[in-house]
Amino acid sequence: MIIDGPLSPERRQRSQKYYNLFSLLNGFSYMCLGDTVIILLALNLNCPDYVVSTLGAMLYASYLVLPIGKVVAARVGAVRCQSIFWILRNCAALIVAASVPVTHLGYPDLAISLLLGGAFLFYGFRAAGTVMIQPLIGDITSEAERPLFIGSNAMFFNIACFLALLGIIALLHIHEDGWTLMGVVVVGSAFGLTSTHFIRKIDETSAPRESARRPVWGELRLCLANPVFIPQMLSGFVVNMAVIMTVPTTMLALKRGYGVSDRNALFFSLIHLTSAVIMSQLAGKVSARIGPRKVLLYCYCAFLLTALLWAVSPLQLLPVFIWMPFFLVGGAYVSSNNATTHYFLQTIPENNRVVASIAINVIPGALAGFVGMLLSGALLNWVNGQFADVAAIHRYRAYFTISGIILLPGIFCIKRLPPLPIEKRRLKVRWQDLF
Secondary structure, three states, rough: EEEEEOOHHHHHHHHHHHHHHHHHHHHHHHHHHHHHHHHHHHHHHHHHHHHHHHHHHHHHHHHHHHHHHHHHHHHHHHHHHHHHHHHHHHHHHHHHHHHHHHHHHOOHHHHHHHHHHHHHHHHHHHHHHHHHHHHHHHOOOOOOHHHHHHHHHHHHHHHHHHHHHHHHHHHHHHHOHHHHHHHHHHHHHHHHHHHHHHHHOOEEEEEHHHHHHOHHHHHHHHHHHHOHHHHHHHHHHHHHHHHHHHHHHHHHHHHHHHHOOOHHHHHHOOOHHHHHHHHHHHHHHHOOOOOHHHHHHHHHHHHHHHHHHOOOOOOOHHHHHHOOOOOOHHHHHHHHHHHHHHHHHHOHHHHHHHHHHHHHHHHHHHHHHHHHHHHHHHHHHHHHHHHOOOOOHHOOOOOOHHHHHOOOOOHHHHOOOOOOOHHHHOOOOOOHHHH
């Protein structure tokens, strides 16, 4: 519901509760039809490595659809915009699920097309729906509430993902094949459709809708005049590239480098999620103490360390060693998202957030998606050709070595972000403050 004037504390609290419930159900949904399951589905369909890496980059490439969300938000507001696109998002997931029966009917190329097309629409509608997420969070929280709300909301989402993953592992323990994964995607779609019931109950002011109605170019000029805007886009690009180059290939290396089953691969994803749940709670507190810029820098270093660990990974699977990359990327991914949102909300004026959010997502997001898609795909093809006669894990070692070298200069882009007053005060963090 769109409310004239600012939201009362009671309305803010109620809206935060509904948003947390939405995130909880959406966590169940996303785990069932998100990155991990779609990648496992692609591997079950014997898709080439470059298709798997393309799926990993699709999340960012699909940000091209995001401006459509602004058009819808200008008409119906942030809440209804997200609700509409969430319904479309979950319907698109069914296209991904359709790739399984199409493969079994003997049309593997068509199945890959459905997988990639469905994934693009799934992520694209998700992007269009979340175009207003930062302005909406800013609308339903005060400045003091914001860091903790962002962290706790991510915690609800990741706890739901954690529980859903346990359920998927149990299901695959009973029966492990593409049909089972298809069923998981269908169930995830049902959870996602149910979650829209709660998003529609959130109150908002007219500010996000009015902001969405403003002409893009005029607002964009104001964004460019903001001295922190360009550094934010550069840092967003390099962080997105780090995610694209490391996260999907981590699962790929585990499955094809070590020949791990789907069920056992999901146990490693459990480590990923455990880290995400822990850091979703801690990241907000750490960010509030040392500033989101430093958190983002540490997260990027974690992605680089992940590449290093894979570059020196053992020839035989050592679970304790391989857990470390999964733990690192899980915590780094959720913490970088939280830090980016926190930095954005603290540096971009409220009346400029919609266009700024679109620009920061579309330009560095889509650009990173396409560059990462081409770069990771080409690199995987090259290492597969150059190291065709050696053990598979050697190919992924080479991939991560080169990826780490490519990503290393990104540290300097993040360091160019102007520090916020929180960081300038150089407050000393005590471990007890984090709990």
